[in-house]
Structures are given as C-alpha cells and as structure tokens.
Amino acid sequence: MVAVVRGLCCVLITMGGVEMSQAQDVERLTSSVGPVMALSDDEVLELIPTRAGLRFTGCPNCTGGTQENQLWWTIEEPHSVYCQHCDLRYPNDLYPDDQSLHVVNSRGETHEYPYWDDDDGYHHFFQAKGWYVQREYFQDVARWLAELYVATGEEKYARRSALILRRFAEVYPGYLVHFDYPFRQKILWSGEEDFPYPVPAFRAAKWSWWAYMDISEDLLKTYEVIRDSGALSADDQQLIETNLFHAMVGFINNYEPALTNMDPTLLRSLIWAGRVLHEPEYIHDAVRRIGLLTRQQFFADGAWREGAVSYHNQTTRGLGILVDLLDGYSDLPGYTTADGARFDVLDVGEQLPILGRAHEVPNLLRYPNGRVVAFHDTWAREGSEPTQRSQSAILPELGHAWLGSGEGDGQVQTHLHFSGGYGHQHRDVLGMTLFAGGQERIGDMGYTHTRYRAWTTTTLSHNTVTVDGLDQQPGSLENPSDGALTLFVPGKDDLLAVVEADGRRAYPGLVDDYRR
Ligand SMILES: [Zn+2]
Ligand SMILES: [Zn+2]
Structure with a gap:
C-alpha cells in the first residue's frame, strides 16, 4: 500500500x-x-x-x-x-x-x-x-x-x-x-x-x-x-x-453492530486492521456489517433512515470509502471462513444498488440557491450547486414531498415534511418550508451545537401546527410518528400541483385529524 x-x-x-x-x-x-x-x-x-x-x-x-x-x-x-x-x-x-x-x-x-x-x-x-x-x-x-x-x-x-x-x-x-x-x-x-x-x-x-x-x-x-x-x-x-x-x-x-451513521467510521478502521494485520476475518466481518447497514437502515427511496441530509451524506460517503477500500480485495490462497466463504476480487459496490439511489438524495433536497433543504439535524450551511429549474418530487418512504416550479430566478419550492423519528429527528411532522424570490422565506433551523439546540427540535419552532401547546411525540421504531402521503399531484408547467399528508401519529390519542 x-x-x-x-x-x-x-x-x-x-x-x-x-x-x-x-x-x-x-x-x-x-x-x-x-x-x-x-x-x-x-x-x-x-x-x-x-x-x-x-x-x-x-x-x-x-x-x-x-x-x-x-x-x-x-x-x-x-x-x-x-x-x-x-x-x-x-x-x-x-x-x-x-x-x-x-x-x-x-x-x-x-x-x-x-x-x-x-x-x-x-x-x-x-x-x-x-x-x-x-x-x-x-x-x-x-x-x-x-x-x-x-x-x-x-x-x-x-x-x-x-x-x-x-x-x-x-x-x-x-x-x-x-x-x-x-x-x-x-x-x-x-x-x-x-x-x-x-x-x-x-x-x-x-x-x-x-x-x-x-x-x-x-x-x-x-x-x-x-x-x-x-x-x-x-x-x-x-x-x-x-x-x-x-x-x-x-x-x-x-x-x-449498532448500524448507525458511525458504522462506516468503525468499519473503515476494521478493514484497515484486516489489511495491515493480514486478518481476513476482520474483512469478512466488515463486509457482513456493511450488508446489514445497507439492507436495514436505508429507505427504499434511497434516504438514510435518520432523514437528516447531513447524516445521510456522512453515512453514504463513509460507505463509498469502504467500497473503494475493499475494491479488488482477495483472500489469501486457500483461505475460507468457517462456513466456507472466501473473497476473490471483491466488488462490494455491485452488491449494494441502494447506494446509487442514495447518492441522488442530496441532489434532490436542494433549494434553488444550492443550499440543503434542512430538516432534522441537518447543518443548514451545507449545500452545493444552485439548481437550474425546480419541479415537484417525493421521497415517499422517508416522508418528504415538495412542489416546485420555475427556472432560474423564478424558481419556487414548497416542502412538506412528514417523516418519522429514527435518530437526529426534530418534532416536525407536517412542517413546511418555502423558497421563493431567490431566498428561503420559511425555513427550518436544522442542526446546532449551541444552547438553542433544545429549541430547534421542538414542534413550536417549526412551521407546523402545535396542538395544546405540546410537542409531537418524538417517534421511534416502536412508536412511529411517520406521516402518510394522501395526495400528490406534481403538476406540470402552470397546472395545479397538490400535496397532502396525514400526520396524526405525531399526536397519538390527541387528534382525530391532523393533515396538511
Ligand atoms: Zn427542524
Ligand atoms: Zn475560556
């Protein structure tokens, strides 16, 4: 090396x-x-x-x-x-x-x-x-x-x-x-x-x-x-x-294995240990854990389970490094694991088609000025190139949809967020953000490490409906707060565009109807 x-x-x-x-x-x-x-x-x-x-x-x-x-x-x-x-x-x-x-x-x-x-x-x-x-x-x-x-x-x-x-x-x-x-x-x-x-x-x-x-x-x-x-x-x-x-x-x-956004960091060092110490078991274990992470922790639309674009990027970039690091790896001649497996000219990327879809997610979640669409614990300062035109789209399994129109300076995007809580979440079901006239007009503060962090995760700090002054439930695998898309008409050119989601699971037992 x-x-x-x-x-x-x-x-x-x-x-x-x-x-x-x-x-x-x-x-x-x-x-x-x-x-x-x-x-x-x-x-x-x-x-x-x-x-x-x-x-x-x-x-x-x-x-x-x-x-x-x-x-x-x-x-x-x-x-x-x-x-x-x-x-x-x-x-x-x-x-x-x-x-x-x-x-x-x-x-x-x-x-x-x-x-x-x-x-x-x-x-x-x-x-x-x-x-x-x-x-x-x-x-x-x-x-x-x-x-x-x-x-x-x-x-x-x-x-x-x-x-x-x-x-x-x-x-x-x-x-x-x-x-x-x-x-x-x-x-x-x-x-x-x-x-x-x-x-x-x-x-x-x-x-x-x-x-x-x-x-x-x-x-x-x-x-x-x-x-x-x-x-x-x-x-x-x-x-x-x-x-x-x-x-x-x-x-x-x-x-x-915890299968979190930090797993790629851990697995990278495990792969290095396998390479440097000539310990194929470490490599096989890393590949097994990469498989678990990608199969269990991404939504079908390619979004990382936590939703926050910053953590999506951290995880997918980390996985990309692992794929490169393992590319072409072969076990020593004659080596097999206890159950008879061995690697010859390994291509992990080929086995992980979800990564292709995952790479598109940050491109999709972009305001016209290139800034990231910040929700949950996303650093709002992140971003990339401005978009040339905006159009409506959905990430249905994550729980995020937007109506977009226009080109160049005339672009407008209205985002409706209804994802659950699987780490780094805000209590923001049915939160909306708006970009128009060259600026983010209604935003989400995203992530902060300052003393205002507690405020940024509350329902009240978001452009959604706070019921009885209470926070929405935080959401989890056991108690999902995920909303459900009920209507999506993307529109085209000047035609009517509509998106509606049901978010009643964010306020269990408190609301009969909670839609936007
Ligand atoms: Zn937020
Ligand atoms: Zn000091």
Whole structure:
C-alpha cells in the first residue's frame, strides 16, 4: 500500500491511498514533527500519556465555543491546557484540580484523574483533557513520521515513529474504560468489567471518546509503513499487533453492530486492521456489517433512515470509502471462513444498488440557491450547486414531498415534511418550508451545537401546527410518528400541483385529524 514514484520535477508519495506532492509536504511534515524530533527518546516516552484522558472538559471562565471543546494542549507547554477563547491556563489557583478520582486498572495500577468541581458538583478534568489531546497529537506525529520516512527514506523518522508506536502498545492495555460525553458527569471503569457497560452502546470507550473511533486507523497506517523498516524487532511487532491492534478490535467486538451513521467510521478502521494485520476475518466481518447497514437502515427511496441530509451524506460517503477500500480485495490462497466463504476480487459496490439511489438524495433536497433543504439535524450551511429549474418530487418512504416550479430566478419550492423519528429527528411532522424570490422565506433551523439546540427540535419552532401547546411525540421504531402521503399531484408547467399528508401519529390519542 506504499509506493514512492520518483520523477525529475516532483515526487508523488502514496500512503494509505493518499497522494502527496513531495517537496511541499516534506517541508510541512518536517516542520510539524520538529518539536518531537528535538526531544530525546526518554523525553518523548515521558510525554506519551499513560492515561487515555477525556475530551469534554469546558472552560469555566468564559462562554466561548461549544460542547466543552474550549480547552487545548500544545507540546510547547505540555503540563497545562489553555482556553482557545479566553487564553486562561488550567489548572490554576482559581480553578485548582484539587479533587481526584482513583480507579485501579486491569493491571492493578491506580490511575488518578484530578478534577475541579463547580457549584453543581460537576467535575472538570483539566489535566485529563491535556492527556486526551496529547494522545491524539502523538498518534498524528507517529503517522507524519512514517510519511516522512516514506518520502525521504531516512531511518531516523522510522525509529522515532516506532518509539511512539511501541509506547502506545505498552500503555494501551492499562487505559481505563471511560464514558466521555459533553455536559455529562464522566465515568471511569477499570476495563475488567463485563459488557455491556451501564451507558448506551459504544459510549464506553477505551482509546477515543466514542468507541466507534477506538481502532486507531492512523496507527495502523503507521505500522504498515514502518513494520519492515528495521526499526521494529520481531518482538516489537508481536507486542504492537497483540497488545494494541488486536486488543483494540477485541474491545470493539464486545459490542453488537449498532448500524448507525458511525458504522462506516468503525468499519473503515476494521478493514484497515484486516489489511495491515493480514486478518481476513476482520474483512469478512466488515463486509457482513456493511450488508446489514445497507439492507436495514436505508429507505427504499434511497434516504438514510435518520432523514437528516447531513447524516445521510456522512453515512453514504463513509460507505463509498469502504467500497473503494475493499475494491479488488482477495483472500489469501486457500483461505475460507468457517462456513466456507472466501473473497476473490471483491466488488462490494455491485452488491449494494441502494447506494446509487442514495447518492441522488442530496441532489434532490436542494433549494434553488444550492443550499440543503434542512430538516432534522441537518447543518443548514451545507449545500452545493444552485439548481437550474425546480419541479415537484417525493421521497415517499422517508416522508418528504415538495412542489416546485420555475427556472432560474423564478424558481419556487414548497416542502412538506412528514417523516418519522429514527435518530437526529426534530418534532416536525407536517412542517413546511418555502423558497421563493431567490431566498428561503420559511425555513427550518436544522442542526446546532449551541444552547438553542433544545429549541430547534421542538414542534413550536417549526412551521407546523402545535396542538395544546405540546410537542409531537418524538417517534421511534416502536412508536412511529411517520406521516402518510394522501395526495400528490406534481403538476406540470402552470397546472395545479397538490400535496397532502396525514400526520396524526405525531399526536397519538390527541387528534382525530391532523393533515396538511
Ligand atoms: Zn475560556
Ligand atoms: Zn427542524
């Protein structure tokens, strides 16, 4: 998976499928790894955290930023963190981390997580935030060093990358399992507990903050490049493969597939593990799970079950990457799974016709100015090219229809939304939006990570009918709130166009008739 192509005026490096133009990238990478290359081996080892850390610890001194993401760590001042908005460094005299959680890990070592408590008794883990960023930083540096080794052939980069990788393999087994979510009290466990942990699936993680990202793709790609560089002995390789990579996959395999918009992220790293570690079972498992995801979680009209275009795009793009990654894969000669299956010149895309339909969905859900038709948790700032003309259409199984007419500046679109709730939903059945005269006249706020998020999901914040001042029911697989299309006349040219949907399941027991 690594190729170096040398030419007269430029050199292309490919690592993990990424192409770089050499001169520019070598300069950038050299500068990026500079602070780490300036340290001794022992100093580097000192800075690789023995604790996984926590991502979500906000700044109690200011109101900048969102979702407890204000603090940051840099290698220049490695023993504290600072706020990116008000510059205050933590911990400090006003916010001392004078209390601690002590948890004995799976190796019998006590891990201390110091914290400061606010008036509500909420723990702020300033130092653990530093460890979190530090761990991510050294993960990046390991990969940059590997890329530099490929680009320059200089062994010093491979040796430094190997040092980091080996250290991660030493410390990872002792990391605590943690629950790390914005504005929720963090929880630490030893890692010896039986699954399931008492939090929602994938929320107990050991490497990152969310278990979907717990197999380090960056470190796998790093290892692939430097494995045969001479910087890693056979024992080192054994340690890294067993204690780090197989252990990461083993942790994740304690979860049943959740089949969410994060599955492609998880499966991408699982496929990389299969490729790098020559473990065909990982590849077969990934292909099986891709099949489950596409068969069970898309509507027949091609829309991702959650409806929100942002999550539709995240999922379909993620699946597209998996299809490319697996393209042409063959198991080693003679290999078969326990039930006799094997892959030869794999073409997963061919088996997933729904993806073709899915790619059309964001093209359809576009206002004339190119902005996405935001509903549910869709980032309203997203979009692509303006449309040349508008016409009526439906996504009947998702539950969304629109009447459109006109060309260029004269385009008009009226959207009627009546989908259920299958994740990231708003309580917006029979919500309408209107685009006319070059602008979105009646809109949906879509997604936000600000304090207004709760408001954006309410029925009252949408252009629909709120009954008795109550929110619609949120909808789920067990209690669907989905509306039903009762009439759709697309019209053509200047002919009458009509759409009507019944949304009574959004207010069960409260309404006899709820139509628009
Ligand atoms: Zn601040
Ligand atoms: Zn909304």
